[in-house]
Amino acid sequence: MFDIFANYLSGNVSLTNKELGLVQSLSVQEKVPKQSFILREGDVSDSMIFVANGLLRLYKTDADGDEHIIRFANEYHWINDRESYATGKPSQFNIDAIEHSEVLVWTKNDFYCLMKELPALREFMKALGARKQIANQNRIYASISHSAEERYNQFVEHYPTVFNRVPLHMVASYLGVSRETLSRIRRRALKK
Amino acid sequence: MFDIFANYLSGNVSLTNKELGLVQSLSVQEKVPKQSFILREGDVSDSMIFVANGLLRLYKTDADGDEHIIRFANEYHWINDRESYATGKPSQFNIDAIEHSEVLVWTKNDFYCLMKELPALREFMKALGARKQIANQNRIYASISHSAEERYNQFVEHYPTVFNRVPLHMVASYLGVSRETLSRIRRRALKK
């Protein structure tokens, strides 16, 4: 399973076999059955998690019991709660598996060491962080300027690999509309 | 004016006078009169900008001519278009001054050198970036889970120094509601 990660890296970062060995030696492989959690509200998110395959979600359950999905993470993506990870405080969010998934996990400490030892990897992670911020800014822009329909189309277009593996009510939760509204949006779109 | 920035740093980063001198030597001071631009759609955002005093906004004008404010930046904050800055591509956004402002500017190249030479400053900027990401994630969460009224209250509470210096229609634009709706939200709130 580590080879998936090695393959991911090889397209982006050039590491020697020895360095790659170090990265591997600090990683832990985990299977995440469908519906099971890798982070629960109240826990501290103290690890870096790479999704080798499968699909997870980061979300919060509010006082009314409604779930709000912050983001999805499918294969070749990272996931944790950045706030809890950065501050060491308990997370407000949950992460669970939408599909049976396999992940690679590094503790915060170990990952910090890797960042220190491997400048190439550090630069890559930094660039990744920048891209995530850009994506977040675009999502914020969409949320204040686009209609639900436009946001839906944008989601389908931008994340086709996620879109058709996720139940519609989760897409609705991600977009911030009710599942009924999203259902009607789609029907209107079909008529065209 | 550089002393404002030095003062800002002193609370967060410890640099020698010589190092501080280097930072200053690469900086350029600029006055930004009210309503004037420091970034226009189509330009490349190729500098780091620190607001010493005043108040700016990052926003986009859409096809209908409506303005959508991504964020505000008052004194002791940084502003540019991260996407254009990172990619070198033309920006989709504008930045202009809501109040007469004074800023410190570093070119992308010079700032890169500073990051290389001054690890303490680099770490500080990195932590700043992490905080911004957390704030963005919280804003995304608010946009998909909170009502306009809740988002308004949250804005007033979180950014009191910005809130009472900004015309209401700009707050509306930031929150993603029409100015009339925001006006009515406030009236309802007053009745309580």
Add this chain to the structure above:
DNA sequence: CGATTCTTTGAAAACAGTCAATCTGTGTGG
């Protein structure tokens, strides 16, 4: 097949947007 989860639909109520008009406060020029 039965149970569960997911999706769709209808009807009513709540909410937000648009347009047009008015009101308020600020500052400028006569």
Add this chain to the structure above:
DNA sequence: CCACACAGATTGACTGTTTTCAAAGAATCG
């Protein structure tokens, strides 16, 4: 000092969209 212009804020009437609640119709899985 007043009149006026201007930008910002509010209001009413109307329209359109979204939510909510309840029910029923697919799809999936053991």
